[in-house]
Amino acid sequence: xxxxxxxxxxxxxxxxxxxxxxxxxxxxxxxxxxxxxxxxxxxxxxxxxxxxxxxxxxxxxxxxxxxxxxxxxxxxxxxxxxxxxxxxxxxxxxxxxxxxxxxxxxx
Numbered sequence: 001x002x003x004x005x006x007x008x009x010x011x012x013x014x015x016x017x018x019x020x021x022x023x024x025x026x027x028x029x030x031x032x033x034x035x036x037x038x039x040x041x042x043x044x045x046x047x048x049x050x051x052x053x054x055x056x057x058x059x060x061x062x063x064x065x066x067x068x069x070x071x072x073x074x075x076x077x078x079x080x081x082x083x084x085x086x087x088x089x090x091x092x093x094x095x096x097x098x099x100x101x102x103x104x105x106x107x
Contacts (some may be wrong), residue, residue, distance in 0.1 A: 003033075006093070006104070008037045009107030016052070019043075068092050069087060070093070
């Protein structure tokens with residue numbers, strides 16, 4: 001199955017759980033793509049003692065998960081894309097939605 005996940009929050013526990021689910025899905029032979037939208041583009045910068053978001057992002061990427069970050073959302077926050085989260089567009093999100101069997105939203 002191909003799973004698309006849209007993260008539209010920077011709330012640590014929610015983002016942490018989204019990436020945990022993504023990694024679990026990858027480990028069960030599903031393909032997963034995550035699109036960061038709105039406050040979700042701040043995911044890489046979340047620092048929380050209880051919810052280690054960076055660790056979950058690393059596990060997700062190590063297991064061949066793909067992450068995309070809304071370029072407009074990054075720009076409004078004076079942020080840039082990264083190695084893990086390349087700058088993407090609404091067309092990229094549309095493509096993820098079209099190709100996915102399931103779409104989940106967090107936030």
